[in-house]
Structure formats: C-alpha cells, structure tokens
Amino acid sequence: MKQxxxxxxxxxxxxxxxxxxxxxxxxxxxxxxYIAARTVKPADxxxxxxxxxxxxxxxxxxxxxxxxxxxxxxxxxxxxAGANVPSELIASALFRVQDWxxxxxxxxxxxxxxxxxxxxxxxRTLAWVVSVMLPxxxxxxxxxxxxxxxxxxxxxxxxxxxxxxxxxxxGKQSLTMSxxxxxxxxxxxxxxxxxxxxxxxxxxLTNVFVPCNGRFPTLITLSxxxxxxxxxxxxxxxxxxxxxxxxxxxxxxxxxxTSRVLSKTLLRGMPSxxxxxxxxxxxxxxxxxxVRSIMDRTVFVLGRAVTVAAPAGGIVWLLxxxxxxxxxxxxxxxxxxxPFGRALGLDGxxxxxxxxxxxxxxxxxxxxIMSYLSTGSMASLDSLEALRVLLVEDHGWTWITALCTxxxxxxxxxxxxxxxxxxxxxxxxxxxxxxxxxxxxxxxLVCFTVAQAARALGLC
Amino acid sequence: xxxDRLPTEGIRKKxxxxxxxxxxKVVALAGNPNTGxxxxxxxxxxxxxxxxxxxxxxxxQTRGTFSYGGSxxxxxxxxxxxxxxxxxxxxxxxxxxxxxxxxxxxxxxADATCLERNLNLVxxxxxxxxxxxxxxxxxxxxxxxxxxxxxxxxxxxxxxPVVATAARSGLGIAELKERIHQVAFGKLTTNPRRLVYDPxxxxxxxxxxxxxxxxxxxxxxxxxxxxxxxxGDRTVLDAMREYxxxxxxxxxxxVETGHCPAGSRA
Amino acid sequence: MQEMPLSKLPLKKRGVVTSxxxxxxxxxxxxxxxxxxxxxxxxxxxxxxxxxxAFSIRGAIIALRKEDADKIxxxxx
Numbered sequence: 104m105k106q107x108x109x110x111x112x113x114x115x116x117x118x119x120x121x122x123x124x125x126x127x128x129x130x131x132x133x134x135x136x137y138i139a140a141r142t143v144k145p146a147d148x149x150x151x152x153x154x155x156x157x158x159x160x161x162x163x164x165x166x167x168x169x170x171x172x173x174x175x176x177x178x179x180x181x182x183x184a185g186a187n188v189p190s191e192l193i194a195s196a197l198f199r200v201q202d203w204x205x206x207x208x209x210x211x212x213x214x215x216x217x218x219x220x221x222x223x224x225x226x227r228t229l230a231w232v233v234s235v236m237l238p239x240x241x242x243x244x245x246x247x248x249x250x251x252x253x254x255x256x257x258x259x260x261x262x263x264x265x266x267x268x269x270x271x272x273x274g275k276q277s278l279t280m281s282x283x284x285x286x287x288x289x290x291x292x293x294x295x296x297x298x299x300x301x302x303x304x305x306x307x308l309t310n311v312f313v314p315c316n317g318r319f320p321t322l323i324t325l326s327x328x329x330x331x332x333x334x335x336x337x338x339x340x341x342x343x344x345x346x347x348x349x350x351x352x353x354x355x356x357x358x359x360x361t362s363r364v365l366s367k368t369l370l371r372g373m374p375s376x377x378x379x380x381x382x383x384x385x386x387x388x389x390x391x392x393x394v395r396s397i398m399d400r401t402v403f404v405l406g407r408a409v410t411v412a413a414p415a416g417g418i419v420w421l422l423x424x425x426x427x428x429x430x431x432x433x434x435x436x437x438x439x440x441x442p443f444g445r446a447l448g449l450d451g452x453x454x455x456x457x458x459x460x461x462x463x464x465x466x467x468x469x470x471x472i473m474s475y476l477s478t479g480s481m482a483s484l485d486s487l488e489a490l491r492v493l494l495v496e497d498h499g500w501t502w503i504t505a506l507c508t509x510x511x512x513x514x515x516x517x518x519x520x521x522x523x524x525x526x527x528x529x530x531x532x533x534x535x536x537x538x539x540x541x542x543x544x545x546x547x548l549v550c551f552t553v554a555q556a557a558r559a560l561g562l563c
Numbered sequence: 564x565x566x567d568r569l570p571t572e573g574i575r576k577k578x579x580x581x582x583x584x585x586x587x588k589v590v591a592l593a594g595n596p597n598t599g600x601x602x603x604x605x606x607x608x609x610x611x612x613x614x615x616x617x618x619x620x621x622x623x624q625t626r627g628t629f630s631y632g633g634s635x636x637x638x639x640x641x642x643x644x645x646x647x648x649x650x651x652x653x654x655x656x657x658x659x660x661x662x663x664x665x666x667x668x669x670x671x672x673a674d675a676t677c678l679e680r681n682l683n684l685v686x687x688x689x690x691x692x693x694x695x696x697x698x699x700x701x702x703x704x705x706x707x708x709x710x711x712x713x714x715x716x717x718x719x720x721x722x723x724p725v726v727a728t729a730a731r732s733g734l735g736i737a738e739l740k741e742r743i744h745q746v747a748f749g750k751l752t753t754n755p756r757r758l759v760y761d762p763x764x765x766x767x768x769x770x771x772x773x774x775x776x777x778x779x780x781x782x783x784x785x786x787x788x789x790x791x792x793x794x795g796d797r798t799v800l801d802a803m804r805e806y807x808x809x810x811x812x813x814x815x816x817x818v819e820t821g822h823c824p825a826g827s828r829a
Numbered sequence: 830m831q832e833m834p835l836s837k838l839p840l841k842k843r844g845v846v847t848s849x850x851x852x853x854x855x856x857x858x859x860x861x862x863x864x865x866x867x868x869x870x871x872x873x874x875x876x877x878x879x880x881x882x883a884f885s886i887r888g889a890i891i892a893l894r895k896e897d898a899d900k901i902x903x904x905x906x
Contacts, residue, residue: 123764124794125849128648128860130760131686132868138756139679142717146708154890158874158883167877261892265878268894274881298651298854376855376897378862381883381890382597383676383704388731646861651854677888680863 154383158258167262174255175351178246180344183323183331186239187340191486193237197230220420224473228416231469232408236320240400243319247284248396252387256281260379267374270359271366273302274377276309280358283313286403287517288524290315295528299375304534305362307525311517311542312354312361316403317464318512322347324468328491329505350513357514357545369537404465411463419459419470423477433459433474447547448507448554450498457511462519467512503557507550514546571665571782574806578664580626580637587635588747589664593657593688594672595681596643599700601625602730603672604640607740631740636747639666647687648796655798661691663806665782667747670739672698675705675712675727685721689755691787695723696742703729722754760790767793779807831905835870835884836898843871844903851900859901863887870903 160166204226208218250256256278264274275297283290290310297303314322323343331343366372422432430438433455437444440458441451452474460467472490475498494500516539517525526535575582580589592607594600608627625640641660642653661669671688673681678699689695699712718725724742728735745751759765771789779785783806791799838844846868851859863886864870871885881892 124648124857125860125865126761126764127790127794129865130758131683132863132865134686134756134758135679135682138682138717138720141720142713143678144711144713146710155873158890162874162877162883164875164877261876261881261883262878264876264892264894265880268880274892274894295652374894374896376851376858377881377894378858378897379881379892380597381892646857648857648861680887680889683861683863 157384158381161255161258162261171259171262172348174250176344176348178243178250179347179351180341181246182239182243183327183344183347184340185242186320186323187327187487189238190234194230194234194486197234201226201230216424219424220417224417224420225413226416228419228466228469228473229408229413231472232412232465233405235324235468236316236408236465237401237404239320239323240316240404241397244285244400245393245396247281248392249387249389251281252385252392254382254384257379257381261381264377264379266359267362268377270362271302271370271372271374272305272359272362273297273299273374274379276302276306276358276362279306279310280313280355283310283315284319285316287311287313287315287521291521291524291528301370301372302375304529305365305370307528308365308534308538308541309358309361311521311538312358312514312545314350314354314513315464315518315521316400317407317518318467319347321464321468321512322350322509324487324490325505325509326350328487328494329500329502346509350509353510354513357549361541361545407463407465412466412469415459415462415466416469416473419466419473422459423473431477433477437474446554447511447550448503448557449511449550450504452498453504453508453511457515460518461516464512464518503554503562507554510553511546511550514542514549516540516543516546571780574780575664577806578639578660580639580664582637584635587637588667590636590638590743590747591660591664591666591669592638592640592672593661593669593684594641594643594698594700595645595674595684598643598672598674598681599730600643600672601640603670603698603700603728603736603739604638606728606730606733606736608638629740632744634744634748636743644684646684647691648791648794655802658691658799659802659806661688662787663780663783663802666692666694668694668696668743670696670698670743672700675699675702676708676710678712678717686756686758689721689723690758690790691784693723693753693755694746695753695755696739696746697721697723697725698735698739699725699727700730702727703732703734720756722756724751724753764790764793779803783807832902833905834899835872835893835901835903836882836895838870838872838884838898838903838905840872840875840882842905843869844905845869846901847904848902849900850902851897855897855900859897862889862891864901870901 161170201222205218205222208222259281260274260277263277267274267276278296279290279293281290282293287310290313291307294303294306294310297306326343326346327339330346331339331341419433422436423434425432427435433452436458437451437455439451440454444450444452444454447454452471456467456471456474459470472493475493494505516522522535522539525538526532529535572582575589582589592600592604594603604625604627608629627638627640629636629638639660641657644651644654644657647654647658647661660666669688669692671685673685685695685697697717699714699717702712705712712727714725714727724746726735726739726742728739730736742751746753760768768786768789771793772785775785775789775792779788788799788803832847833844835844835846846864846866848866849856849859849864868887873883873885873890875882876892881894882898883890883892884898
C-alpha cells in the first residue's frame with residue numbers, strides 16, 4: 104500500500120469536495136479565454152463546415168454502419184485482388200532459387216539431411232512466409248493507414264461505442280483493436296490509452312480476436328482457395344473478400360461477447376467515464392503514407408520471416424523428418440491429436456501446426472504444409488493451385504475444414520510475442536494464462552459447434 | 564551552480580535520459596492530442612515516427628536528437644494530453660517529466676484552429692516551467708479556415724516566445740529551433756504569465772510552499788507542487804518521494820500546516 | 830431559461846454549463862475538457878447506435894456517453 108493514504112484528508116483538499124480543483128481549472132480557462140479573445144479572430148461562421156458534412160454521412164443513423172462495412176469490404180477486396188499476382192510472382196521466383204540452392208547442395212556433395220534442413224526447412228518456410236505474407240500486407244496497411252490518417256478511426260469508435268458500453272467495455276477498445284491488425288503485441292501495448300484497469304484488461308484479453316499481420320494472410324490464402332475458387336475471377340475475388348470480411352466481423356462479435364462475459368464474471372464492474380475527441384479530418388500525405396507504410400510493413404514481415412519463421416522452419420523440418428519407429432515426430436503428434444482435431448472440424452496435422460506455430464502465427468501454414476509433405480511427396484508448392492491439390496486431393500479438406508481452420512486461426516491463443524507483451528503489460532501470470540486460455544476455449548467452442556452443425560446438416 | 568545541477572542530472576537518469584556530452588540540452592515536447600505534435604517531433608529530429616489521427620496515439624515516450632547552432636539536443640515526446648491535472652497515467656508521466664527532470668526547454672504545441680482550448684495546457688505547462696516556447700502548429704489549416712492569430716500579442720500575453728508552424732510542410736521549423744536554442748541556453752529570458760488564484764488559495768499555497776521548499780530538490784517548482792497538494796492530488800506525493808532524495812520512500816513528507824492561519828484552509 | 834442534463838439537450842441546440850455532479854476522475858476529465866460553468870456547449874450529432882453524443886465544446890468535437898452527460902447540467906436559452 105502506498106503510504107500517502109495515511110495522510111489526513113484535511114491536508115489534502117481540506118474542504119473535501121474538490122472545490123479547489125474546480126476553482127483552479129476555472130481560473131486557468133478564464134485566462135485562456137481572455138488571451139484567445141485578444142489574439143484570435145475567429146473564422147467566418149458562414150463558411151461551409153466540411154468536417155460536419157462528412158460526419159453527417161460517416162456517422163449517420165442510416166449510412167454510418169453501411170459505410171463502415173463498405174470501407175472494410177473495399178479495403179479487403181483491394182487486398183485480395185491486388186495480392187494474388189505479386190504473391191505468385193514472388194513465389195515462383197523464390198522457388199526457382201530453392202531449386203538452384205538444392206542443386207548447389209547436391210553438387211557440393213553435402214549430406215541429404217543438410218539439404219533437407221536448410222533448403223526444405225529453413226529456406227522454404229522463409230520463401231513461403233515472404234510470398235504469402237508480404238503482398239497482402241503491403242497493400243492492406245497503406246490503405247488502413249490512409250483511413251487512420253484521415254481521422255476515420257475515432258468515427259469507428261464513435262459508431263461502435265454503444266456496443267462496447269453494453270458489453271461493459273471501454274469505447275477506446277475499438278482503437279486498440281485497430282492497432283491489433285498490425286500486430287496483437289502492439290494492440291496490447293496500445294491498451295495503455297484505456298485508463299480504467301478493469302476495462303484495460305478486457306481490451307488486452309480480447310485483442311487477439313483481431314486477425315494480426317501473421318494471420319490475415321492465412322485467412323486470405325484459405326479464402327482464396329476455398330471460397331474464391333483461386334480468386335481467378337472477379338466473382339471469386341469478391342467471394343474471398345467477403346469471407347475475410349466475415350472473419351473480421353466474427354472477431355468483432357466474439358470480442359463483444361467475451362467482453363460482456365468478462366464484465367459479468369472475472370472483471371465485474373460498470374463502464375467508466377469515457378470521452379472521445381472527433382478530430383478534424385486531415386488531408387493525408389498520400390505519397391508519404393504509401394512509401395512509409397509499404398516500407399515499414401516490408402521490413403516488419405521480412406524481419407519476422409528471418410528471425411522467427413526461418414529458424415522455426417528448420418526445427419519443424421527436423422520434427423517432420425526425425426523418425427520414431429515408423430512415424431515422424433510430427434506424425435506422432437498429429438496422430439495423437441487426430442480425434443480431437445476431427446471433433447473441431449480440423450485434423451491432427453492442423454492442430455499440431457497451430458501448437459507448433461506458437462512462436463509466430465506466420466508459420467502455421469508453412470508448418471502444416473511441411474507436416475503434410477512429410478507423409479507424402481511433392482517437389483515444390485509455388486501456386487494456390489498446388490496448395491489446393493495438397494489440401495483437398497491429398498488430405499481431404501472440404502470447405503468446412505477450411506472454415507474451421509480459419510475460425511481457429513482467428514480465435515486461438517495469441518503468439519508467444521503477444522503473450523510475453525501481455526505478461527509485461529499486466530505484470531501478472533494469471534492474466535497472461537487467461538489471455539491464452541480464453542481464446543483457446545473460444546476457438547474450440549466455435550469450431551466444435553460449426554463442425555458438428557455441418558455434420559448434422561449433412562454439409563460434409 | 565554545480566551543486567544545483569547534480570541532483571537534476573540524477574533525476575533525469577530516472578527518466579532514462581543520459582546525455583552523450585555535458586553540453587547536450589534536454590527539450591520536452593508537450594501538447595494536446597491531435598495538434599500534430601508527432602509531426603513536429605519528426606520535423607525537428609528527422610525521425611519518421613508514424614502519426615495517426617486519433618487521440619492517444621503516442622502511448623510510449625519517444626525520444627530523438629537533433630543539432631542546431633553547434634549544439635546537440637535530446638527531444639522527448641511527452642504523451643499528448645488535454646491537461647496535466649487529471650492524474651491519468653500519461654498525464655502523470657508528462658507532468659513528472661516537466662516538474663522533476665527539469666528540461667532545458669519545453670515546446671508546448673498548440674493547434675492554431677482551436678487555440679483557446681489548447682491554451683489551457685500551454686498555461687499549465689508554463690506554470691511548471693518557465694523555459695517554454697509555444698509552437699502554434701497547423702497555422703496553414705487555420706489560414707485556410709480564415710482564422711487569424713495575432714502572434715505578437717499572443718507572445719506578449721503569454722510572456723514566452725511564440726512560433727507559428729506548419730510542420731507538415733516544414734514552415735517555421737527553423738525559427739522553432741532557433742527559439743529552442745535561445746531558451747535552452749538562457750539567451751532569451753522568458754517572463755511567463757502568472758496565474759493568480761482566489762486569495763484563499765493563494766494564502767494556503769504560500770504557507771504550504773514555505774514548508775515544502777526544504778523537502779524538494781533545487782529548481783523544482785514548489786508553488787506548483789503546493790497547488791497540487793492543496794487540490795488533493797495524491798499522485799504528486801508519490802512523485803515527490805520518487806524524485807526527491809530528501810524524502811525516503813515510505814515516510815510521510817512532513818508537510819507542516821500547523822503554523823498556517825486557520826482561515827487559509829479554504 | 831430552462832435547466833436540463835446535457836444528455837437531454839436536443840441536437841443542434843446550444844446550452845451553457847451551470848453545474849457538474851460528476852465526482853473524482855470523471856469530474857477532473859470533464860473539467861479538463863473545458864466543461865466549467867459558463868461554457869457554451871452544442872449537441873452536434875449522435876452515434877448511429879444511439880449513444881454516445883458528440884458535443885462541440887470550446888472548438889473541439891467531444892463525444893460523451895449518456896451516463897457522463899447526465900452528470901452535467903446546462904441551461905437552455
């Protein structure tokens with residue numbers, strides 16, 4: 104306990120009613136008024152209030168939500184449509200390098216395990232992460248930053264606040280969620296803007312329901328393959344974008360439900376006072392935003408690919424190739440988890456990939472591919488079509504499998520970096536564990552329900 | 564003067580400010596949210612901190628360096644706040660830095676399009692430290708909105724230098740650096756507007772200030788601290804314990820109120 | 830002259846703050862926004878979800894939830 108509570112109240116605020124504070128604030132504001140009156144010649148009030156006119160549309164009773172949906176849809180549609188071609192280009196280039204590297208290992212007379220570890224483990228994971236993650240993120244983030252710089256995010260908070268209030272959460276939680284798109288660890292740190300400890304913890308615990316940089320591309324890839332028919336047609340792109348937007352909305356919905364449940368149970372309490380400024384719209388510096396955020400994202404994605412994905416790729420290759428009896432280690436793991444995975448609409452390999460993907464969500468898909476490949480054989484995987492063949496024809500995925508995998512990706516436990524950040528920010532092991540267990544429970548519950556419902560209805 | 568400086572250096576270390584050379588000056592950047600404070604930071608340091616348009620964007624204190632007139636400066640970007648009085652975590656951080664780390668100069672950024680609201684914070688900053696340069700930013704937007712500001716009169720009223728800037732286009736940044744330089748090196752003496760409160764408050768402050776002076780490091784603003792204590796701000800006592808070697812943690816600061824006339828406890 | 834809580838101030842109408850009943854941190858926050866007695870406030874727009882409401886206060890647009898606006902009394906001219 105801090106000692107100052109022992110100080111007699113007559114010293115601190117003798118009258119005990121905050122009256123001194125009121126007088127102080129009033130005095131300061133009267134000075135401000137006095138000075139402003141002598142130095143500022145106010146704007147002509149007949150001028151058109153453009154900010155007001157824009158807000159009349161963006162926060163209007165009828166158009167506020169449709170415009171928000173349309174903007175979300177448009178951003179995701181542009182991302183899906185724009186990422187496809189550069190992704191394939193990067194993939195084919197990087198996989199040509201893989202063949203060349205493999206040849207190099209052979210010519211140098213190096214043992215086959217070395218080629219496997221470095222080329223099929225480390226390099227292939229790196230190539231995958233870069234080709235799958237980079238293009239969508241280099242498109243999504245400049246667009247998102249554009250909206251942020253315009254000043255649209257506070258309007259989103261304004262529109263959605265009532266839902267957060269009813270969930271017992273803080274209105275600024277929508278701002279911290281927005282930061283989660285970049286990285287959940289950043290979103291967790293952003294929760295510092297929430298003053299009340301109770302609502303801050305709620306925001307921290309639910310931030311993971313926003314698909315981060317490492318999961319967004321996974322959602323896009325699976326949507327493109329399963330919902331968008333390779334996103335080869337305009338209709339396919341639209342369908343894939345709709346599926347991803349649906350995931351974002353599902354994340355929002357789970358956030359609200361979880362916040363409400365927490366407000367009624369572990370973190371009981373009333374929403375605290377909330378003020379939100381709707382700043383004037385600013386003309387964004389488009390050129391600079393494009394260059395900056397593309398560069399920033401590129402550095403971020405490449406950095407994570409080299410520091411996390413590449414080593415993890417090596418380790419996973421070992422797990423996929425070290426044999427215990429007939430089976431690889433990863434195969435054993437997958438076999439153990441198979442019944443549980445099936446109940447959730449997944450399979451043992453998918454569940455294993457999520458568990459081994461704890462260090463970084465970027466590597467979940469590469470781990471899964473490597474894990475599948477260790478049981479079959481396939482030279483390279485440089486297109487969505489090759490991925491479709493692997494998943495559907497070799498491993499029996501249906502669109503329900505894809506949907507459950509996407510939902511599990513959206514809702515499951517946060518990555519190790521985020522968990523460490525939560526530990527730092529809350530200084531509590533209890534909340535860190537809770538931050539892992541709540542999403543895990545949500546993911547299992549939702550996937551189980553979807554899978555069983557689909558089965559009962561005979562959809563798969 | 565040397566004995567005067569040593570404790571401040573010690574306190575600054577607690578804020579993770581380590582100077583590269585003894586001549587390096589510490590400059591703080593304060594301001595309301597959405598005043599383009601981060602843009603000013605970028606314009607001064609050449610760093611490229613991302614600046615979003617929503618309140619509370621700067622959640623982590625950012626720092627950078629710049630050189631001007633042959634001297635080097637450490638620039639500390641304080642969290643954007645409406646006030647230094649409400650004692651939220653970010654306001655405390657800003658307040659403690661200004662009060663205890665005693666920056667050599669503080670840039671108070673104000674939004675030209677709504678000056679009156681921003682003057683509230685500017686006046687509060689000036690109440691803590693006299694070494695202030697007021698930066699009236701977004702002057703281009705104000706002009707577009709046909710708002711005109713008499714900068715000379717503003718400077719006369721505030722008693723500190725005022726610089727108009729449009730940080731995004733770099734307008735006024737050179738002048739801002741010059742003013743920072745002048746204030747930090749004492750080449751320009753400021754005479755900040757003094758806020759006088761009701762007589763009862765003033766009386767209580769002066770007798771609290773008297774006993775407080777012995778307890779705090781030299782240079783720390785005893786009038787400002789007295790006002791906060793009088794208001795019932797408990798967090799400022801924590802800060803005093805943390806940054807004052809004379810008050811060891813866990814012990815009550817011996818704030819004497821006994822000899823004050825009873826009438827002063829309004 | 831008619832007094833009412835700020836939350837009841839009709840959209841596009843202006844009122845002048847007469848008193849605050851909020852306490853503690855909430856009161857400090859409201860004061861810091863410039864909601865001291867005598868300040869003119871205009872209700873500008875309401876969220877499509879019905880709450881909060883945005884008010885024009887000393888040149889800035891600030892959104893307040895109904896629960897907070899309830900604690901501010903304004904007089905309507």
